[in-house]
Amino acid sequence: MHEFRYVGDEFYCEDVRVGDLARRYGTPLYVYSHKTLLDHFHKLRRAFAPAAPLICFSVKSNSSLSLMKALTDDGAGLDIVSGGELHRAMRIKADPRKIVYASVGKTREEIVAAIRYGILYFNVESIQELGVISAVAQELRRDTRVCIRINPNIDPHTHRYITTGTVESKFGVDLETARVIFLNRPNFKRVSVEGVHVHIGSQITQAAPFVAALKRVLRFIDHLKKAGITVRTLNIGGGLGIIYKQEDPQTAQEYAEEILPLLTSRRLRLILEPGRFIVGNAGVLLTQVLYVKDSPKKRFVVVDAGMNDLARPSLYGAYHEVHPAQGARPDSKTTLKRSDVVGPICESGDFLALNRMMPLFDAGELLVVMGAGAYGFSMASNYNSRRRPAEVLVKGRTVRVIRQRESYADLLRHEKVVEL
Ligand SMILES: Cc1ncc(COP(=O)(O)O)c(C=O)c1O
Numbered sequence: 001m002h003e004f005r006y007v008g009d010e011f012y013c014e015d016v017r018v019g020d021l022a023r024r025y026g027t028p029l030y031v032y033s034h035k036t037l038l039d040h041f042h043k044l045r046r047a048f049a050p051a052a053p054l055i056c057f058s059v060k061s062n063s064s065l066s067l068m069k070a071l072t073d074d075g076a077g078l079d080i081v082s083g084g085e086l087h088r089a090m091r092i093k094a095d096p097r098k099i100v101y102a103s104v105g106k107t108r109e110e111i112v113a114a115i116r117y118g119i120l121y122f123n124v125e126s127i128q129e130l131g132v133i134s135a136v137a138q139e140l141r142r143d144t145r146v147c148i149r150i151n152p153n154i155d156p157h158t159h160r161y162i163t164t165g166t167v168e169s170k171f172g173v174d175l176e177t178a179r180v181i182f183l184n185r186p187n188f189k190r191v192s193v194e195g196v197h198v199h200i201g202s203q204i205t206q207a208a209p210f211v212a213a214l215k216r217v218l219r220f221i222d223h224l225k226k227a228g229i230t231v232r233t234l235n236i237g238g239g240l241g242i243i244y245k246q247e248d249p250q251t252a253q254e255y256a257e258e259i260l261p262l263l264t265s266r267r268l269r270l271i272l273e274p275g276r277f278i279v280g281n282a283g284v285l286l287t288q289v290l291y292v293k294d295s296p297k298k299r300f301v302v303v304d305a306g307m308n309d310l311a312r313p314s315l316y317g318a319y320h321e322v323h324p325a326q327g328a329r330p331d332s333k334t335t336l337k338r339s340d341v342v343g344p345i346c347e348s349g350d351f352l353a354l355n356r357m358m359p360l361f362d363a364g365e366l367l368v369v370m371g372a373g374a375y376g377f378s379m380a381s382n383y384n385s386r387r388r389p390a391e392v393l394v395k396g397r398t399v400r401v402i403r404q405r406e407s408y409a410d411l412l413r414h415e416k417v418v419e420l
């Protein structure tokens, strides 16, 4: 059963009316379904079960400690991209041997911390970075492991800002550079170059680009084998698309059915790094209508959540469904009006929905912005000196605050008034 749904006229998350959550915790409010989170993780794990992969939840998609903990308690590893995400992993005592670390710009300090914690692999994105990892490992007298992130030059047909595996993109190294690294791996002391990593982008709805990228990488692995080099680990990244509107993404099962046959008879340890697939539809953003006003062209529904709370619509023109928390979805009898759902931020690009035929929302009404679990709170900011929203986790009837709404004191915490 879908855990975000109407029961009669009321919108629910699991067994809790979202209207009650808004009254109790205020808005804007991120609400997550524990069951949906784990269901999605399990779907992927079941689909890939024959290969027994390590599934590393991509922390950047949602860095909430409680969600990370729920997933790691259930066996997930973590895919991190910064010292901050490492710190979060350490805070929940995540198993370091299930942590992989990608980023084109890992600092020395971050590399030191990751080696000290004993993470599984760095996903290395340049020769220079590999040199620094080796130097740090030698200084610390610790061995460490890496996979080489390959940029396979495959277009995943997604938004250009979230395309990561074409020659135009900064991520990874081309095949020739990867070959040079493998051939010269003894030069990188204390580093074991064990595998390859590929992640071509995000919100990819079809299997074809994944398959094309994987075939390219497997050919590369075969070439290395002929040169006497054995690759033991293959990290195929994340990127699985979800339904925001009317997408028809491959299911976990369909994805696995395309990928797994390419891997049989190869002795590779498989790693996946999904973020959005696990958490995207496990969260919604609740927001209250402050005012409505009509222009000659449309209605503006001004709500109390803005682009600082959910950046995706402004940043990528991303589509998120918006539903009233009370009153069922519009049907053929509902009066609809072309509307923009806009936030309070002083930017024309501050919108959650544009030019949608919507019911006549009115001040005080509560709206549910769907599909806000991934890259929602994790991309929230304090722009316009707005306090970032609270987050709650729902499990059945149980509701827990997993992050308090920021206070005005939080906003000023790191500042000083100096007079020179
Ligand atoms: C290296 C890497 N792994 C995993 C992910 C997670 O992607 P997604 O949330 O699309 O699964 C990303 C983000 O695109 C990434 O850059």
Ligand SMILES: N[C@@H](CCCC[NH3+])C(=O)O
Pocket (backbone or CB within 6 Å): 060, 162, 164, 202, 203, 312, 316, 374, 375, 379
């Ligand atoms: N932030 C993007 C996804 C970025 C993926 C990170 N590599 C989104 O909201 O869709």
